[in-house]
Amino acid sequence: MSTVLEQIEQQIAKLSTKAVKKNTGNIRTIADGVAKIDGLSDVMYNEMVAFPGGAIGIALNLEESEVGCVILGDVSQLKEGDEVQTTGKLLSVPVGKALLGRVVDALGNPADGKGPIDSKETYPVERIAPGIMARKSVNQPLFTGIMAIDSMIPIGRGQRELIIGDRGTGKTTIAIDTIINQAKINKVGLASGDAKFRPVYSIYVAIGQKSSNVVRTVAALEAAGALEFTVIVAATAADNPANQYIAPYSGAAIGEWFMENGMDALIVYDDLSKHAVAYRQISLILKRPSGREAYPGDVFYLHSRLLERAARLDGKGSLTALPIIETLAGDVSAYIPTNVISITDGQIFLETDLFNQGIRPAVSVGLSVSRVGSSAQIKATKQVGGKLKGELAQFRELAAFAQFGSDLDAKTKAQLDRGARIVELFKQPAFSPSPIELQVSVLFAMQKGFFDPIDAKKVVVAAANMKNFFTTRKDALLTEIRTKAALDKDLEAKLQAACDEWKSGYTA
Amino acid sequence: MAAAAKQIQLLARQLFKLSVVDGVVSPDRVAGVLQYIEKSAPAHSVLALKAYRRLIATELAKCEALVEHAGAVTAPALGAIATSMTKKYGRTITTTTRANPKLLAGLRVRVGDDIYESSVSSQLATLSVSV
Numbered sequence: 001m002s003t004v005l006e007q008i009e010q011q012i013a014k015l016s017t018k019a020v021k022k023n024t025g026n027i028r029t030i031a032d033g034v035a036k037i038d039g040l041s042d043v044m045y046n047e048m049v050a051f052p053g054g055a056i057g058i059a060l061n062l063e064e065s066e067v068g069c070v071i072l073g074d075v076s077q078l079k080e081g082d083e084v085q086t087t088g089k090l091l092s093v094p095v096g097k098a099l100l101g102r103v104v105d106a107l108g109n110p111a112d113g114k115g116p117i118d119s120k121e122t123y124p125v126e127r128i129a130p131g132i133m134a135r136k137s138v139n140q141p142l143f144t145g146i147m148a149i150d151s152m153i154p155i156g157r158g159q160r161e162l163i164i165g166d167r168g169t170g171k172t173t174i175a176i177d178t179i180i181n182q183a184k185i186n187k188v189g190l191a192s193g194d195a196k197f198r199p200v201y202s203i204y205v206a207i208g209q210k211s212s213n214v215v216r217t218v219a220a221l222e223a224a225g226a227l228e229f230t231v232i233v234a235a236t237a238a239d240n241p242a243n244q245y246i247a248p249y250s251g252a253a254i255g256e257w258f259m260e261n262g263m264d265a266l267i268v269y270d271d272l273s274k275h276a277v278a279y280r281q282i283s284l285i286l287k288r289p290s291g292r293e294a295y296p297g298d299v300f301y302l303h304s305r306l307l308e309r310a311a312r313l314d315g316k317g318s319l320t321a322l323p324i325i326e327t328l329a330g331d332v333s334a335y336i337p338t339n340v341i342s343i344t345d346g347q348i349f350l351e352t353d354l355f356n357q358g359i360r361p362a363v364s365v366g367l368s369v370s371r372v373g374s375s376a377q378i379k380a381t382k383q384v385g386g387k388l389k390g391e392l393a394q395f396r397e398l399a400a401f402a403q404f405g406s407d408l409d410a411k412t413k414a415q416l417d418r419g420a421r422i423v424e425l426f427k428q429p430a431f432s433p434s435p436i437e438l439q440v441s442v443l444f445a446m447q448k449g450f451f452d453p454i455d456a457k458k459v460v461v462a463a464a465n466m467k468n469f470f471t472t473r474k475d476a477l478l479t480e481i482r483t484k485a486a487l488d489k490d491l492e493a494k495l496q497a498a499c500d501e502w503k504s505g506y507t508a
Numbered sequence: 509m510a511a512a513a514k515q516i517q518l519l520a521r522q523l524f525k526l527s528v529v530d531g532v533v534s535p536d537r538v539a540g541v542l543q544y545i546e547k548s549a550p551a552h553s554v555l556a557l558k559a560y561r562r563l564i565a566t567e568l569a570k571c572e573a574l575v576e577h578a579g580a581v582t583a584p585a586l587g588a589i590a591t592s593m594t595k596k597y598g599r600t601i602t603t604t605t606r607a608n609p610k611l612l613a614g615l616r617v618r619v620g621d622d623i624y625e626s627s628v629s630s631q632l633a634t635l636s637v638s639v
Binding site: 020021022023025038042065085 | 517562617620621622623624625630635
């Protein structure tokens with residue numbers, strides 16, 4: 001009892017008796033999560049403003065006679081005339097490894113019912129992106145586990161690669177596959193005890209999505225054992241636009257902590273179309289001048305300042321960004337898609353037609369590109385898949401011509417057959433990323449013509465069988481490919497022998 | 509509608525500028541402005557007057573220190589507050605008092621948007637947050 005009283009007395013003694021200065025204002029109007037405030041003459045741009053009842057606002061519009069604030073949190077208790085005060089702080093979120101395996105809201109508060117997050121540090125939500133001198137070129141691969149992407153559109157650590165496509169074409173699936181693959185690689189790498197191994201931690205930011213979708217994503221990650229390496233920042237469709245607007249910046253701050261502390265991180269923004277819509281809503285309520293499609297003039301800066309925060313830092317870690325954009329009827333030339341395409345270092349374009357034909361992931365080889373190119377690929381992948389993109393492009397062209405005539409020369413027919421098999425080989429079920437060594441083995445078999453005698457429609461089954469064969473019986477060979485990361489003559493001979501062994505035992 | 513609102517704000521600001529002499533609101537000028545409004549009756553005069561009132565009230569609040577207190581405040585204390593605030597803000601600040609038992613003990617001084625508080629209630633509030 002006396003100890004408790006002593007504690008309180010100590011706390012009272014600690015409290016300063018000096019007068020405390022506060023800068024205050026009063027709510028003039030409040031609507032849709034945005035408040036117009038009289039007063040607050042000392043407020044700074046982007047400063048946190050304290051509202052009654054614990055709600056927090058961010059000062060976004062500093063005008064001559066009023067301040068426009070977006071409110072994060074519950075606005076139902078706020079009313080006209082309520083007193084608000086400045087805090088002198090920028091909006092910050094908790095960061096660190098304590099967030100791994102957790103679902104948090106846009107402010108970093110736990111949203112999964114697993115109790116408080118024991119985080120020691122906070123990072124400001126809005127930060128200036130790393131400068132030119134601090135950066136290093138992107139040349140370390142980040143494997144997605146999706147064969148079509150790793151072999152033709154390689155992604156490097158620190159890159160920004162856009163995933164773009166219509167609704168229901170598998171954009172989120174690619175992102176989730178990539179997160180799952182990082183977890184798989186992390187587990188293998190950490191178990192190997194290799195001191196040089198650098199795990200990749202993932203951050204998935206859900207913006208304006210249905211809560212049920214977020215639950216499904218969390219369940220998929222948990223089932224794959226990837227949640228322990230992942231932080232989920234959720235600002236669902238039920239959250240107010242201010243939370244949806246701030247969520248990707250919060251996610252970026254969480255990712256930056258890993259990058260600044262010498263670790264590698266991957267961040268998925270799902271999706272930036274809804275983010276732009278949330279920002280448009282806020283801007284219109286704040287009465288900012290609107291431009292094309294009613295978006296405010298700074299909608300480009302909205303995304304450029306976010307995506308520029310992804311980088312590979314010299315002497316530190318990296319932050320790789322996979323923003324997602326949803327198109328309407330495949331129109332990549334719309335306002336927001338063109339903006340984000342121009343900011344990022346490449347895009348993975350998913351086509352509805354391919355998806356409906358059963359080609360999944362529905363990656364359009366012609367429209368997809370990675371501007372980092374082969375510098376973010378291991379040598380083994382270059383050796384077996386260097387010509388794949390060209391071969392597929394030729395196949396598409398020839399396939400279009402072949403529709404008009406039946407007489408084809410042998411060379412053209414061979415190219416068509418090879419192309420059809422590559423397309424089949426790249427089919428991959430959702431949430432089952434392949435390790436890079438397995439991809440190399442299968443692509444080697446394709447390059448050496450092991451799939452040529454197999455009917456094109458049965459290539460998927462044959463490839464699955466081959467993967468199973470390599471995983472269960474050639475583990476040592478796969479480990480050698482993974483560690484060497486290049487195919488020398490010895491490895492090629494071993495792969496050839498393994499493929500021969502598979503072929504002798506496989507019946508279509 | 510947006511254009512009208514802009515015009516109202518512009519008119520209110522012009523009237524406000526006319527009402528200030530050497531950084532201080534002049535009662536004579538305010539009376540003159542009110543007479544002008546009554547005579548000319550500009551469009552949206554009620555809204556313009558409301559906007560004008562807000563600007564004048566904000567300006568007047570900057571020149572007045574509202575001292576809320578729980579318990580008695582002596583005249584020398586008020587004088588010291590007025591002198592200190594005048595020095596701090598670089599303009600003549602007068603004091604007015606208002607009893608506020610919710611403070612429990614101590615003072616709260618409001619000048620414009622700024623509040624200086626040294627009261628038991630605020631310290632208890634800080635304590636409740638920190639415990």
